[in-house]
Amino acid sequence: MILIGQYDSPFVRRVAIALRFYDLPFEQWPWSTFGDAERLGTYNPLRRVPTLVLEDSEVLIESAAILDYLDELAGPDKVMLAPFGPERRHALKTIALAMGMADKAVSLFYEQILRKDRSALWIERCRTQIGATLDALEADRAARSTPWWYGDRIGHADIAVACALRFARESNPGLLKDNSWPRLQALASECEALPVFIENSQTLTPPKP
Numbered sequence: 001m002i003l004i005g006q007y008d009s010p011f012v013r014r015v016a017i018a019l020r021f022y023d024l025p026f027e028q029w030p031w032s033t034f035g036d037a038e039r040l041g042t043y044n045p046l047r048r049v050p051t052l053v054l055e056d057s058e059v060l061i062e063s064a065a066i067l068d069y070l071d072e073l074a075g076p077d078k079v080m081l082a083p084f085g086p087e088r089r090h091a092l093k094t095i096a097l098a099m100g101m102a103d104k105a106v107s108l109f110y111e112q113i114l115r116k117d118r119s120a121l122w123i124e125r126c127r128t129q130i131g132a133t134l135d136a137l138e139a140d141r142a143a144r145s146t147p148w149w150y151g152d153r154i155g156h157a158d159i160a161v162a163c164a165l166r167f168a169r170e171s172n173p174g175l176l177k178d179n180s181w182p183r184l185q186a187l188a189s190e191c192e193a194l195p196v197f198i199e200n201s202q203t204l205t206p207p208k209p
Contacts (some may be wrong), residue, residue, distance in 0.1 A: 001026040004040060005033075005049030005201035008170075010163035011063040012050040016200040017159050018067055022074040026052075034207040047074040047116040063099070067156060080155040086133065091150050094140065094157040101133040102164035113206055127175070134181050137161060141183040154191070162191035170204040 003019065003026050004090040019026050031040050035133030037047045044061050052060040052069075060066045071079045082088040108126040111118055119137040141149065141161075149157040169176045176185075191197050 001055060002029055002053040003027070003033050004029045004051040004053065006030045006205070006208065007200055008167070008204040009049055010146040010160075010167040011042065011099070013200060013202075014156070014159045014163045015052070015063050015066050015070070017163070017196055018070055018080065018156065020196045020200060021154070022070055022078055024070065024073060032207065038122060058127060064095075064174075080153070080159070081157075082150065087150055091155060091157045094137065095160045097133050098157070098164040101130050101137075102167055103174075104133075105131045105164070105168040105171050108175075112172075118209055122131060130175065133186065134176070137142045138181040138184050149187070154194075158187060158191060162188045162197065166201075167204070 001019075001024065003012065003016060005015075005028075007013045007016060007030075016026075031049070033040065033047055033049055040049070040051065043053060043059050046061065048061065050061075050063055050066060052066045054060065060069055067081075071081060074080075076083065081091055104126045108123060108130070111122055111126070118160045146152065148154050149161070161184060165176065165184060170203065192201075
């Protein structure tokens with residue numbers, strides 16, 4: 001398998017980390033959605049990452065769809081998401097909040113570095129959405145006593161939150177106050193200390209249009 005994208009993207013990174021946890025071999029093509037847009041377009045017309053090219057040349061797009069496929073490959077003993085029921089729904093909501101927050105952080109990042117005439121209204125809206133989402137995630141995590149979000153093993157929810165937090169922190173310095181969301185920060189720190197997170201990381205590189 002070939003994973004297209006750079007690890008400064010929280011969406012690409014969470015796929016890479018899952019691949020490592022599942023012991024699934026893959027090659028990374030660290031293409032940029034800006035600098036490598038044309039050749040990325042030959043695999044994904046949206047020119048977005050992550051894009052996963054399978055051994056039979058089938059192409060999967062979007063991190064959620066890719067992880068759904070990887071969960072099938074991993075099997076029930078390794079899969080990092082409940083197969084059905086309330087726990088699955090709750091985990092998917094946590095993941096959606098984390099990835100939605102990351103998407104807003106991307107929008108905020110691009111607004112501030114790519115636009116000369118920045119929209120103060122849009123910037124404030126993104127900041128409000130990010131802050132409210134972090135508050136909701138913090139409250140949910142604080143209500144849980146398990147080592148990881150949904151039990152004794154790390155899951156997709158933990159990975160999603162950690163990857164989203166790192167991107168938000170690096171892309172918008174000062175956006176995440178050190179003591180504002182302590183439970184989330186503690187979870188992220190625990191994740192980032194794991195070898196698989198360290199090995200699959202990249203300092204954020206601003207795009208070059």
